[in-house]
Amino acid sequence: MTDKDYAAVRTEKAGPPIRVETPGAMNDAELHNDAEIVFDVVGLSVYYRDFQAVRDIDIPVRQKEITALIGPSGCGKSTILRCFNRMNDLIEEARVEGSVRFHGIDIYQEGVDPVELRRRVGMVFQKPNPFPKSIYDNVAFGPRVGGFRVNMDDLVEESLTRAALWEEVKDKLSESALALSGGQQQRLCIARAIATSPDVVLMDEPCSALDPIATLRIEELMQELKEDYTILIVTHNMQQAARVSDRTAFLTVDVNAVGQRTGYLVEFDTTDRIFTSPARPETEAYITGRFG
Amino acid sequence: MTLRATGGTRRRLYVQAAFKSLFGLMAFLTVGVTVLIVLSLLVPALRFFSEVSLSEFFGSASWAPLFSPPRFGVWPIVAGTAWITAIALLVALPLGLGVAVYLSEYAHRRLRSFVKPFLEILAGIPTVVLGFFGLFLVNPEIVRRFWPVGEVSTFSGLAAGLVVGIMIVPTVASLSEDAMNAVPRGLREGGFALGGTRREVATNVVFPAALSGIVAATVLAGSRAIGETTIVLIVAGSRPTLTWNPGEQMQSMASFIGFAGIGDQPTGSTGYLTIFAVGLVLFVITFLLNIISIRIVRRFREVYE
Amino acid sequence: MTAVGTEGAAVALDIHARTSTRRKVIDAFFKLFLWISLGIALGTLITILIDLITEGWPRLNPALITNMPSARPERAGIQSAIFGSLWVVGTTAAISIPTGVGAAIYLEEFAKRDRWYNRLIELNIQNLASVPSVVYGILGLAFIARGFLSLGFTVLTAALILTLVVLPTVVIASREALRAVPNSLRYGSLALGATEWETVYRQVLPAAVPGIATGTILSTSRALGESAPLLLVGALTFVTFNPDGFDSPYTVLPLAIFRFISEARIEFRPLAAAASVVLLFLLMGMNSLAIYVRSRYEKKLR
Numbered sequence: 001m002t003d004k005d006y007a008a009v010r011t012e013k014a015g016p017p018i019r020v021e022t023p024g025a026m027n028d029a030e031l032h033n034d035a036e037i038v039f040d041v042v043g044l045s046v047y048y049r050d051f052q053a054v055r056d057i058d059i060p061v062r063q064k065e066i067t068a069l070i071g072p073s074g075c076g077k078s079t080i081l082r083c084f085n086r087m088n089d090l091i092e093e094a095r096v097e098g099s100v101r102f103h104g105i106d107i108y109q110e111g112v113d114p115v116e117l118r119r120r121v122g123m124v125f126q127k128p129n130p131f132p133k134s135i136y137d138n139v140a141f142g143p144r145v146g147g148f149r150v151n152m153d154d155l156v157e158e159s160l161t162r163a164a165l166w167e168e169v170k171d172k173l174s175e176s177a178l179a180l181s182g183g184q185q186q187r188l189c190i191a192r193a194i195a196t197s198p199d200v201v202l203m204d205e206p207c208s209a210l211d212p213i214a215t216l217r218i219e220e221l222m223q224e225l226k227e228d229y230t231i232l233i234v235t236h237n238m239q240q241a242a243r244v245s246d247r248t249a250f251l252t253v254d255v256n257a258v259g260q261r262t263g264y265l266v267e268f269d270t271t272d273r274i275f276t277s278p279a280r281p282e283t284e285a286y287i288t289g290r291f292g
Numbered sequence: 293m294t295l296r297a298t299g300g301t302r303r304r305l306y307v308q309a310a311f312k313s314l315f316g317l318m319a320f321l322t323v324g325v326t327v328l329i330v331l332s333l334l335v336p337a338l339r340f341f342s343e344v345s346l347s348e349f350f351g352s353a354s355w356a357p358l359f360s361p362p363r364f365g366v367w368p369i370v371a372g373t374a375w376i377t378a379i380a381l382l383v384a385l386p387l388g389l390g391v392a393v394y395l396s397e398y399a400h401r402r403l404r405s406f407v408k409p410f411l412e413i414l415a416g417i418p419t420v421v422l423g424f425f426g427l428f429l430v431n432p433e434i435v436r437r438f439w440p441v442g443e444v445s446t447f448s449g450l451a452a453g454l455v456v457g458i459m460i461v462p463t464v465a466s467l468s469e470d471a472m473n474a475v476p477r478g479l480r481e482g483g484f485a486l487g488g489t490r491r492e493v494a495t496n497v498v499f500p501a502a503l504s505g506i507v508a509a510t511v512l513a514g515s516r517a518i519g520e521t522t523i524v525l526i527v528a529g530s531r532p533t534l535t536w537n538p539g540e541q542m543q544s545m546a547s548f549i550g551f552a553g554i555g556d557q558p559t560g561s562t563g564y565l566t567i568f569a570v571g572l573v574l575f576v577i578t579f580l581l582n583i584i585s586i587r588i589v590r591r592f593r594e595v596y597e
Numbered sequence: 598m599t600a601v602g603t604e605g606a607a608v609a610l611d612i613h614a615r616t617s618t619r620r621k622v623i624d625a626f627f628k629l630f631l632w633i634s635l636g637i638a639l640g641t642l643i644t645i646l647i648d649l650i651t652e653g654w655p656r657l658n659p660a661l662i663t664n665m666p667s668a669r670p671e672r673a674g675i676q677s678a679i680f681g682s683l684w685v686v687g688t689t690a691a692i693s694i695p696t697g698v699g700a701a702i703y704l705e706e707f708a709k710r711d712r713w714y715n716r717l718i719e720l721n722i723q724n725l726a727s728v729p730s731v732v733y734g735i736l737g738l739a740f741i742a743r744g745f746l747s748l749g750f751t752v753l754t755a756a757l758i759l760t761l762v763v764l765p766t767v768v769i770a771s772r773e774a775l776r777a778v779p780n781s782l783r784y785g786s787l788a789l790g791a792t793e794w795e796t797v798y799r800q801v802l803p804a805a806v807p808g809i810a811t812g813t814i815l816s817t818s819r820a821l822g823e824s825a826p827l828l829l830v831g832a833l834t835f836v837t838f839n840p841d842g843f844d845s846p847y848t849v850l851p852l853a854i855f856r857f858i859s860e861a862r863i864e865f866r867p868l869a870a871a872a873s874v875v876l877l878f879l880l881m882g883m884n885s886l887a888i889y890v891r892s893r894y895e896k897k898l899r
Contacts, residue, residue, distance in 0.1 A: 118484065118485055129479055129481065131497055132500070141483070141496070145486070189482070193486065308793060322700060323717065329732060388634075391634050398628070416822070416880055420824045420852075427858060489620060549829070553735075582727045
């Protein structure tokens with residue numbers, strides 16, 4: 001990155017991020033490097049027609065950890081995230097190269113059913129997107145289409161409880177989900193995603209549309225969810241990454257001669273190290289706010 | 293120094309005021325049109341009902357206002373209208389919604405831009421040409437050949453209904469597709485991310501979210517079917533029949549008006565006034581349907597905001 | 598109670614084609630249904646076009662257009678109908694376009710949205726757009742042909758009635774074209790000291806002209822294909838001359854087709870088909886013109 005690029009990008013306030021000690025976030029000593037790798041990404045590149053949006057990404061996502069993807073806007077974090085559940089399939093011009101292995105299986109190979117994959121890998125979006133249905137029907141949607149033979153009432157209750165929403169909505173399950181506040185809607189989306197018993201939950205900037213109090217509740221929720229699910233979160237708020245995640249991948253963007261922006265991975269390490277003693281100068285520049 | 297309007301500016305402002313009034317008048321004219329429609333229907337209709345009792349109009353089942361002795365029971369043409377509209381919707385709803393779902397949820401961009409002009413061409417076919425199609429192709433080749441009940445003559449309500457259905461397919465398809473396109477992308481993505489197939493997302497997420505627009509499209513299409521004159525006149529014949537068999541000839545309210553209009557009725561005669569009475573009924577029905585359709589869209593539009 | 602949590606290594610990690618066959622079968626049937634709908638809709642259109650061309654082929658020659666209607670099928674043509682349509686539709690356009698565009702300008706540029714009378718006008722136009730066209734024929738019969746204006750069964754009567762039929766569409770289309778003009782244009786002009794009218798006249802209208810042109814061409818083409826309202830005002834009469842003035846009796850092409858269809862003799866059937874082909878040809882020509890205008894406009898924006 002040249003100085004010109006630094007200047008061109010929005011800068012945050014200078015100074016190292018303050019690390020808030022949240023219960024549950026592992027520090028360096030506790031992280032097990034031999035924890036099973038749930039998602040192994042090697043050499044991932046994404047193209048929109050001829051334009052390379054993201055190049056050569058290597059990220060191992062370990063089980064029951066929170067892994068964060070951070071970096072300036074436009075560096076392809078969401079694009080990468082959407083590769084994990086093959087949501088990029090829905091875009092006609094998108095093309096994926098490299099390998100994404102889920103429990104050892106390359107999810108882009110022939111014979112892999114994206115529908116089943118999405119049952120196992122849940123996703124929460126930036127803007128809460130509950131269906132215009134009742135709260136109950138929102139949570140029950142995934143299990144219903146997936147043909148789950150369960151007591152739906154129990155499943156809905158358990159999902160809402162795990163998403164820390166049950167107490168607030170237990171008396172109004174048949175009311176419209178759209179009547180909930182933004183933070184509640186997002187927790188509903190989380191409940192809905194975990195109702196299909198996924199292994200992994202992908203979160204694409206889940207708090208960016210929420211106020212700080214709702215954001216805090218969801219960050220607390222993530223620590224609870226970590227006990228049962230692997231979480232991969234994209235966030236443009238690096239303080240948030242520092243607060244909640246166990247490992248962090250820092251990505252940035254390369255601008256080529258024509259002005260096209262291609263994202264690439266700069267550094268991937270435990271959150272502790274990334275934020276206190278990063279290996280790459282670009283990482284240090286980003287976290288100290290020299291460029292945003 | 294003063295900032296008040298000087299001579300030159302004042303002139304320009306007069307010009308503006310003149311144009312404003314002129315255009316305002318034109319806009320207001322449209323209200324005048326509605327008033328005229330209501331008057332043109334109401335006054336003769338009232339005269340009609342001073343000559344023909346309400347009990348005969350709504351009580352008798354025989355409609356022959358232009359014959360002697362004249363009969364004024366309105367039910368046969370109401371039944372004709374109902375039959376033709378029902379058949380038309382039965383045809384147009386599955387076809388139109390199928391096309392809409394396909395274009396909105398399944399088709400690639402290139403296919404969409406290929407298909408949509410065809411739909412517009414279909415929408416632009418004049419009703420008299422559709423009447424030709426109904427009388428010379430649909431009735432003899434389809435209805436007469438396959439309709440099991442009774443003996444089908446040159447004309448049939450069934451053929452008319454089928455062709456009116458074809459006429460309103462583009463209306464249903466394009467309005468429903470608009471409604472589905474208006475459903476935010478985020479909702480679809482949520483559905484896919486939860487492990488839904490394309491069909492499940494289309495039927496369980498998009499369709500319910502677009503329902504108000506789709507219902508409004510249906511109501512509008514039904515209203516067009518009710519008011520369709522030429523096709524029915526050509527294909528269903530001109531014999532008002534109160535029947536359970538759509539394979540028979542029939543007459544709708546609109547086609548009666550067309551029929552009576554062709555035969556030159558002496559101004560002021562009861563036969564002449566019948567046109568206005570039936571026209572009033574027709575206008576009220578389509579007016580109410582239109583208000584309902586607007587209400588539905590307005591009431592549920594904010595649903596996913 | 599099933600465990601809501603990670604299944605991990607405990608359950609089969611098989612993500613190969615596990616979506617139940619039942620779902621897949623339903624998916625396939627659904628897609629088939631959609632394909633069939635599309636097929637029927639397009640197939641019907643193609644059938645209509647092919648039928649018209651094959652049935653009308655024997656009579657698709659210049660004589661069709663140069664001949665006048667006649668009781669003898671071999672000598673019948675549609676010249677009076679074509680000229681009648683030109684007169685009627687031309688007059689309709691001449692009346693409806695200025696009026697409709699004027700009303701649209703008022704509603705979009707001058708009217709204050711919160712005034713009740715302006716909202717009434719808007720609602721009213723929406724309602725008028727969905728009134729069956731035959732009702733306008735009744736209005737014409739009562740007030741224009743007979744009654745107040747007593748113009749009789751003439752070209753002007755037909756044009757006035759068709760104006761009423763297409764006016765709501767002209768207004769709605771013109772409003773959309775005006776709305777599409779970015780506000781920055783208006784603000785720039787007003788900031789330079791122009792009056793609202795001058796802004797409209799010099800900036801907004803020129804920018805909106807292509808959109809308005811597209812909309813008005815399409816509305817006018819609708820007038821060309823209308824049949825129902827004119828049934829009530831004498832367009833079905835047997836007319837063997839071209840109109841010679843606004844007060845002249847007339848016939849129009851859709852109603853010439855109607856006549857041919859209504860004839861008992863089977864020799865008139867190819868005439869009906871051929872005349873339909875001519876009508877469709879004219880309509881397609883107008884629509885192509887509208888599309889051409891629209892695409893040139895879009896190209897200008899790039």
